[in-house]
Amino acid sequence: MNEHKPDWYDRMKQGPFRERTFTDERMDDILRQARSGTAGRLVKGWHYAAGFAAVLILFFVIYTQQPAWFGSQTNAPAASPDVTLPPVSEPPPTEEPESQVYYVKGETGAYPAPEYHTMEPPAFTVMPGMAVKKKGAAESGFVLIEADGREGYVYEWYLTKDAGERTVQTVEPYVLLVGEPLKFRMHPEEAEPSGFTLHAGKVVKVTKEYEDWVCFDMITYDQPYEGEKWVKRSELAAWDPAKATEGKLRPGADVYEGKMIPAELPADDVIYLKEKLEGQTYQIQSAGGFTGFILYQDFVPNPFLPATASNWLLTPSEVREFEAYSQIKDDEQLRLLKPLDVFQYYVYAQELNDAETVYALYMKDDGYELPDYETYTNDLSRDPAERERTLQLWEKLKMGYSVKEEIDGDEALIRITPVNGGSPEDTKGFRLVRNADGIWKVAWMPMQ
Incomplete structure (x- = not known):
C-alpha cells in the first residue's frame, strides 16, 4: 500500500547539515568584528555575568556551610556542653504586709486573753518602738499581736504606725493618793471607765505618764488585778502620809487579835486602816485576809x-x-x-x-x-x-x-x-x- 509522504519527510532524511553555515568567509567576518570592538562588548558582558555567578556561588556556600568563624554550623548540630545548673532555692519568706506592722508607743504587757480585769500576769512585755504584727481585729479594746515569735493581747491604743512615737513615758515610781472616790480606765482614750471605784486614802504608785494622764499600780485585797489603770493626774491628790490608809506595820510593832491578845502578822504584809477605834487604836486588815488591831503610831504609810x-x-x-x-x-x-x-x-x-x-x-x-x-x-x-x-x-x-x-x-x-x-x-x-x-x-x- 502506497502511503503519501509529506515534504518535511524528505528534508528530514537529508540531515540537519545539508548546507555549511560556518564557512571561511563567516570566520573572517567574526574576526573583523572583534578587531572593530563589537566582540569586546560581548566579552565584557560575559565577565559581568561570570562575576555575578561567582557571588551567588559564594553566598550559597556561606549560607549552607557556615564556616567556623561565623559560629557553629547548622548542617551538623553541636554537642550539648555539660552545664551544671544552679540549685533551685526556696523562695524568700513573704514579708508581712506593711498594713499589719505596727509599733509600740510605750512599755506595756501582752496578756494571755483580752480581759479587762484579768488575774493573769502578762505573758511578756513589749517595749517602746518595738515592731509587732497585728493579727485580726480589735476585741473589747484589745488586739492580738505577734512579737519575736510570741503572741499576746495588748490594748490597741498602744499601737501606732509611727515608728518614732514614744508618747508613753516610763517614770521613776512615785506615790499619790486618791482624794475623792474615782474610777479608772484601762487606757486614756477609753470612752467610759471600765475599772471599779477607788476610795479616798488609797495609795497608788505612778509608773507611766502620758500627757496629763498617769498609769499606776495599786494593792488589791481580794484578788490580783493585772490590767493597766489610768486616770488624769488632776484626779489624784498629792502624797500626804497623814491621809494615807494603806501601809505596813512598823518593824517590831505589836499586833493584837482582840483586846490585848497578841497576834502575828505575816512579815512585810500590806495592811490598811479599816476603822478608827477609841484613842489611837485602829482595826486593820491585811492583804492576806488577817484582821487585827494596832496603835496608829505603829502604822507606816505607803504599802509599796x-x-x-x-x-x-x-x-x-x-x-x-x-x-x-x-x-x-x-x-x-x-x-x-x-x-x-x-x-x-x-x-x-x-x-x-x-x-x-x-x-x-x-x-x-x-x-x-x-x-x-x-x-x-x-x-x-x-x-x-x-x-x-x-x-x-x-x-x-x-x-x-x-x-x-x-x-x-x-x-x-x-x-x-x-x-x-x-x-x-x-x-x-x-x-x-x-x-x-x-x-x-x-x-x-x-x-x-
Missing part, C-alpha cells in the same frame, strides 16, 4: 515600801523617844543618838509636818548658818508646795534608796544610794555636824 526601807524607819520604842523629844526639845535627849538616828528623827518630823521639831534639830553653834525661827516659818508659809515636794522626795527615796552612815571626825554623811545600782549622780548625801557639846545636829541645807 520595800524591805530595804527598814533602816529609814524608827522602831516603836524610838517613836516614843522621838515624841518625848518633840515635847521638850532638849539637846541632851539627843546625846546618845548616832547620826543615822538624828537623820531618822528629821525625816519623821517633816512627815508629821512638825516644823518646830525640825528646826530644833538644826545646828545652832556660832559660825554655822541658820535663819531665825520666824524667818524659817515665814519662808515655809510663802511656799506651800515646798511641803508637798519634801514629802514626795522622802517617799521616793524610801521606795528605792538605802541609807548608810559615814562619820569623819565631827562631820557625818548619810549616804543615800539607789538600791538597784544607778549612776553616781543618783547618789545623794545628808550632812550632819557634831556641836560643841558633842551632840549630832543637822547642818543647814543638809541635802547634797
Whole structure:
C-alpha cells in the first residue's frame, strides 16, 4: 500500500547539515568584528555575568556551610556542653504586709486573753518602738499581736504606725493618793471607765505618764488585778502620809487579835486602816485576809515600801523617844543618838509636818548658818508646795534608796544610794555636824 509522504519527510532524511553555515568567509567576518570592538562588548558582558555567578556561588556556600568563624554550623548540630545548673532555692519568706506592722508607743504587757480585769500576769512585755504584727481585729479594746515569735493581747491604743512615737513615758515610781472616790480606765482614750471605784486614802504608785494622764499600780485585797489603770493626774491628790490608809506595820510593832491578845502578822504584809477605834487604836486588815488591831503610831504609810526601807524607819520604842523629844526639845535627849538616828528623827518630823521639831534639830553653834525661827516659818508659809515636794522626795527615796552612815571626825554623811545600782549622780548625801557639846545636829541645807 502506497502511503503519501509529506515534504518535511524528505528534508528530514537529508540531515540537519545539508548546507555549511560556518564557512571561511563567516570566520573572517567574526574576526573583523572583534578587531572593530563589537566582540569586546560581548566579552565584557560575559565577565559581568561570570562575576555575578561567582557571588551567588559564594553566598550559597556561606549560607549552607557556615564556616567556623561565623559560629557553629547548622548542617551538623553541636554537642550539648555539660552545664551544671544552679540549685533551685526556696523562695524568700513573704514579708508581712506593711498594713499589719505596727509599733509600740510605750512599755506595756501582752496578756494571755483580752480581759479587762484579768488575774493573769502578762505573758511578756513589749517595749517602746518595738515592731509587732497585728493579727485580726480589735476585741473589747484589745488586739492580738505577734512579737519575736510570741503572741499576746495588748490594748490597741498602744499601737501606732509611727515608728518614732514614744508618747508613753516610763517614770521613776512615785506615790499619790486618791482624794475623792474615782474610777479608772484601762487606757486614756477609753470612752467610759471600765475599772471599779477607788476610795479616798488609797495609795497608788505612778509608773507611766502620758500627757496629763498617769498609769499606776495599786494593792488589791481580794484578788490580783493585772490590767493597766489610768486616770488624769488632776484626779489624784498629792502624797500626804497623814491621809494615807494603806501601809505596813512598823518593824517590831505589836499586833493584837482582840483586846490585848497578841497576834502575828505575816512579815512585810500590806495592811490598811479599816476603822478608827477609841484613842489611837485602829482595826486593820491585811492583804492576806488577817484582821487585827494596832496603835496608829505603829502604822507606816505607803504599802509599796520595800524591805530595804527598814533602816529609814524608827522602831516603836524610838517613836516614843522621838515624841518625848518633840515635847521638850532638849539637846541632851539627843546625846546618845548616832547620826543615822538624828537623820531618822528629821525625816519623821517633816512627815508629821512638825516644823518646830525640825528646826530644833538644826545646828545652832556660832559660825554655822541658820535663819531665825520666824524667818524659817515665814519662808515655809510663802511656799506651800515646798511641803508637798519634801514629802514626795522622802517617799521616793524610801521606795528605792538605802541609807548608810559615814562619820569623819565631827562631820557625818548619810549616804543615800539607789538600791538597784544607778549612776553616781543618783547618789545623794545628808550632812550632819557634831556641836560643841558633842551632840549630832543637822547642818543647814543638809541635802547634797
